[in-house]
Amino acid sequence: MxxxxxxxxxxxxxxxxxxxxxxxxxxxxxxxxxxxxxxxxxxxxxxxxxxxxxxxxxxxxxxxxxxxxxxxxxxxxxxxxxxxxxxxxxxxxxxxxxxxxxxxxxxxxxxxxxxxxxxxxxxxxxxxxxxxxxxxxxxxxxxxxxxxxxxxxxxxxxxxxxxxxxxxxxxxxxxxxxxxxxxxxxxxxxxxxxxxxxxxxxxxxxxxxxxxxxxxxxxxYVPYNERSVVRSWINEAPRAPRVLMTFGISARQWADLPGMSVKELQETLDSLADLDIELVLTVPGELRAQLHSVPENTRIVDFVPLDLILPTCTAVIHHGGAGSFNGAMMHGIPHLVIGYSADAPGKRVLLRQTGAGLSLGPDEVTGPRVREYLTRLLEDDAFRVAAERLQREALAHxxxxxxxxxxxxxxxxxxxxxxxxx
CATH class of the missing domain: 3.40.50.2000 (Glycogen Phosphorylase B;)
Structure with a gap:
């Protein structure tokens, strides 16, 4: 707006x-x-x-x-x-x-x-x-x-x-x-x-x-990220494919909004620990303190403007929110939607029909499943091709x-x- x-x-x-x-x-x-x-x-x-x-x-x-x-x-x-x-x-x-x-x-x-x-x-x-x-x-x-x-x-x-x-x-x-x-x-x-x-x-x-x-x-779609600061690490070439994992800011404002639990998040991080990726995870500080370990391939930040980091990413894991989905679409990034947002079921159907990504329902989330789906996004070039087609269509507006x-x-x-x- x-x-x-x-x-x-x-x-x-x-x-x-x-x-x-x-x-x-x-x-x-x-x-x-x-x-x-x-x-x-x-x-x-x-x-x-x-x-x-x-x-x-x-x-x-x-x-x-x-x-x-x-x-x-x-x-x-x-x-x-x-x-x-x-x-x-x-x-x-x-x-x-x-x-x-x-x-x-x-x-x-x-x-x-x-x-x-x-x-x-x-x-x-x-x-x-x-x-x-x-x-x-x-x-x-x-x-x-x-x-x-x-x-x-x-x-x-x-x-x-x-x-x-x-x-x-x-x-x-x-x-x-x-x-x-x-x-x-x-x-x-x-x-x-x-x-x-x-x-x-x-x-x-x-x-x-x-x-x-x-x-x-x-x-x-033109992203608006409120107050934004470019941190030096964002512009550094990632040593491996960079993957952003973000679940939006809504969970901070709505205490009872369904989302990934600390246990599920820790299991996911552990399952991705040996992948050759640079995982950037956005979580508030209080949640970070509840994690018992953070793998070496993971960087945790409280917030990062999507429009600044998405151009450096190979894939994005998100909850299906409008900002995350549209931002990834505008940069031609394949999605893995873990469906916690209200219209995540629709994003699941849209990704299935366009081929621009994959999705998991809240009851399907396990660390191994996230690893399996993310690996498919990283290794199968068809997802990137489909995501870039969506990008071209969106940029034509x-x-x-x-x-x-x-x-x-x-x-x-x-x-x-x-x-x-x-």
Whole structure:
């Protein structure tokens, strides 16, 4: 978001970034103008409160006969026959609860600010459904920013297709009900554009998109690493193939986020100890202190900017997060995804279908398995060839500065149309 925000600023536009209060310092450190919306209580605190203080992560059993992998299949050959029971269950039990948990506390503040400031365009993170409600309330154009697989749009279209096959009295739509209630409070009617956006901005190569919006602007992914310092060792030629192992910064912020345990991490390091590689592992200091030994081929750092180290790497092991995945994609690096992120199942399918890497589920992780998969990445050149093909496709997208004119055009079109209909 930061490079796109600065591209708009550099073109002379006013840009404000709305967020919960706990994120304001991150925004202002990027040199952008922050707008606090929502409660002082963080999202993590709200989720813990709803769970009744339970530290255990949410667990859901998938309603049969639904296969979760079918959500992430590239292409549309078999999507018309998906079972209503599974699709509606996912919407009712996963999408809608997360929608109101993450957005209910934001809507009123966001609408109030938009009515005061009168933006022409609202660009929304895909989880921030409140942005579409606020944009619609003031007649602004609005689009969705996509930095990962668009599961929400895929599920929504699967749902609508399945809904058409149901008797009229059984066509419940809890997501529509959420949007319709908020839109009605601000004098608007529900339209499907509230859910889908009037357009989308997507960084993934076209063949990697689950369910592309009819109006999609392709955007080159430009990493933003906050404050970055180039350490001398990064620029030194590695003595052996360099492998980065990182599981993102989310685990530091969310204490109950599933991740590799200390035991699993130590077993993995031990299993990789005799490989002729230079392993760079990013872990916080408190976790480093719990490891009983660190192999000679391993360098442990608290943090390293991905955009600085990835060009020196032969492979990367990561959790499937957007920054890690997109960063490796932009540098043509084969991936080994150890699936702890929310959309890691989709990354697994994407890697299988593009050939750009391998993946392990959380329940498959052992030191020997990580060694086996990493060795395959290092020895089979086909993974590098596939990763470099993805890189070329991603680099062909326009940079943020080149996207500004398209955003101006869509804003003029949708805002003027909305304004005439108000």
């Amino acid at each position: 930061v490079p796109l925000a600065w591209a708009l600023r550099s073109a002379g536009h006013e840009v404000q970034v709305a967020s919960e209060p706990g994120f304001l310092d991150t925004i202002t450190e990027a040199g952008l103008t922050a707008v606090p919306v929502g409660p002082q209580e963080s999202l993590e605190q709200r989720i813990r409160s709803i769970r009744g203080g339970d530290d255990a992560p949410e667990q859901f059993e998938m309603a049969p006969p639904f296969s979760p992998d079918s959500l992430y299949e590239l292409g549309h050959a078999h999507r018309d026959g998906l079972a209503w029971e599974g699709i509606s269950w996912l919407l009712d039990n996963l999408v809608v609860p997360r929608t109101w948990i993450m957005n209910d506390e934001l809507v009123e503040d966001l609408v109030t600010h938009c009515r005061s400031w009168q933006p022409d365009l609202v660009l929304c993170d895909v989880m921030t459904h409140a942005g579409a409600v606020a944009a619609d309330a003031v007649g602004a154009a609005h689009g969705r920013l996509l930095f990962w697989l668009d599961v929400t749009l895929r599920l929504r279209r699967d749902f609508l297709r399945a809904q058409e096959r149901q008797p009229p009295h059984e066509r419940r739509d809890t997501l529509r009900a959420w949007y319709a209630e908020w839109a009605g409070k601000h004098g608007r009617d529900f339209t499907e554009e509230l859910v889908t956006g009037q357009f989308a901005v997507n960084v993934l190569p076209e063949r990697c998109r689950l369910e592309p919006h009819e109006r999609t602007l392709s955007l080159r 326009p940079a943020p500065s080149a996207l500004v004119a398209d955003l101006e055009r869509l804003t003029a079109e949708h805002r003027s149309r909305r304004a005439r209909g108000r």
